[in-house]
Amino acid sequence: MSMTSARLLPGAPVAEAVLAQVAEGAAELRAVGVTPTLATVLVGDDEASAGYIRIKQRQAAELGFASPHVRLAASASQADVHAVLADFNSDPGVHGVLLQYPVPGGLDYDRALQTLDPDSDVDGMHPVNMGRLALGLPGPLPCTPAAVEALLAHHGVPVAGREVVILGRGATLGRPLAMLLAQKRSTANAAVTVVHTGVVDWPRYTRRAEILVAAVGVPGIVRPEHVRPGAVVVGGGVRYAGRRLLPDVDESCAAVAGAITPRVGGVGPVTVAMFARNALRAARSAADQAVRCQGGGAEALPGDRAPN
Numbered sequence: 001m002s003m004t005s006a007r008l009l010p011g012a013p014v015a016e017a018v019l020a021q022v023a024e025g026a027a028e029l030r031a032v033g034v035t036p037t038l039a040t041v042l043v044g045d046d047e048a049s050a051g052y053i054r055i056k057q058r059q060a061a062e063l064g065f066a067s068p069h070v071r072l073a074a075s076a077s078q079a080d081v082h083a084v085l086a087d088f089n090s091d092p093g094v095h096g097v098l099l100q101y102p103v104p105g106g107l108d109y110d111r112a113l114q115t116l117d118p119d120s121d122v123d124g125m126h127p128v129n130m131g132r133l134a135l136g137l138p139g140p141l142p143c144t145p146a147a148v149e150a151l152l153a154h155h156g157v158p159v160a161g162r163e164v165v166i167l168g169r170g171a172t173l174g175r176p177l178a179m180l181l182a183q184k185r186s187t188a189n190a191a192v193t194v195v196h197t198g199v200v201d202w203p204r205y206t207r208r209a210e211i212l213v214a215a216v217g218v219p220g221i222v223r224p225e226h227v228r229p230g231a232v233v234v235g236g237g238v239r240y241a242g243r244r245l246l247p248d249v250d251e252s253c254a255a256v257a258g259a260i261t262p263r264v265g266g267v268g269p270v271t272v273a274m275f276a277r278n279a280l281r282a283a284r285s286a287a288d289q290a291v292r293c294q295g296g297g298a299e300a301l302p303g304d305r306a307p308n
């Protein structure tokens with residue numbers, strides 16, 4: 001008998017759907033003379049980070065975005081990084097800015113991020129954007145949590161009114177995802193519980209989850225005995241051993257779950273698409289503001305806050 005009984009929830013078709021929408025929106029903006037522009041900044045020589053930047057730039061090019069790139073040496077100072085971000089902040093032709101994480105030791109990523117214009121923050125991780133998320137105000141959403149919501153919505157997994165348990169309360173995934181899925185919207189509106197190292201008996205909670213999201217970064221931490229039979233399991237946390245990806249969710253969970261993200265190609269590809277969606281959002285609101293400043297009618301630009 002096959003180990004896999006669960007339905008797979010791949011990320012690729014979700015990413016494709018998000019990117020198709022972004023491409024359409026980008027074409028609409030180009031038609032009115034605005035080229036959506038996503039600037040990227042890489043500090044240092046980390047191979048994996050350089051690879052991520054290449055993926056994002058290739059994607060930007062495919063979408064018809066402009067994507068200016070600045071690469072700073074590993075020896076760059078905090079002030080050097082801030083200066084590059086300040087230049088992009090003051091350039092009205094640059095809509096979205098991505099500072100690749102991590103930055104070399106000695107530099108403070110969070111402090112640099114805080115100098116970025118929150119409306120240009122395609123990561124959605126600026127404190128102002130976290131605050132907007134907490135308050136339910138419009139703004140760029142943090143990419144990985146937005147990816148989880150979009151993945152569930154795309155695959156027709158009902159979330160509203162259901163019990164979601166998130167293992168991990170990190171700033172990138174667990175904490176913002178809890179805020180997102182508790183919002184009063186049709187693709188969220190869940191009963192959300194967050195567990196972590198402070199909850200020693202966390203399996204007591206995960207075993208009752210209708211939707212379980214692993215957001216830890218400890219390979220194989222989620223085992224079949226932690227999963228309610230038939231539950232939906234989303235693996236968000238990963239650790240890299242060299243180039244090998246080690247997910248939080250042990251593959252054997254597929255024998256117990258009703259639906260599960262694949263070992264590779266689940267949340268990750270959707271996360272990358274969310275950067276582009278946030279960049280388009282920034283370009284739209286800049287174009288909208290330009291129209292207002294010229295005293296023209298504030299023609300409504302299509303909204304993009306709904307995940308799908």
Ligand SMILES: NC(=O)c1ccc[n+]([C@@H]2O[C@H](COP(=O)([O-])OP(=O)(O)OC[C@H]3O[C@@H](n4cnc5c(N)ncnc54)[C@H](OP(=O)(O)O)[C@@H]3O)[C@@H](O)[C@H]2O)c1
Binds near residue numbers: 235268
């Ligand atoms: N798939 C993607 O596209 C994508 C994108 C970004 C990030 N990620 C991954 O998402 C994961 C979470 O990242 P993050 O920055 O949000 O989190 P983080 O800051 O690394 O925090 C990890 C969380 O897991 C909890 N935890 C660690 N060991 C545990 C254990 N043995 N039992 C119970 N809880 C435990 C921690 O609890 P305490 O708070 O009590 O310490 C913490 O809340 C990482 O693996 C990251 O690589 C994936």
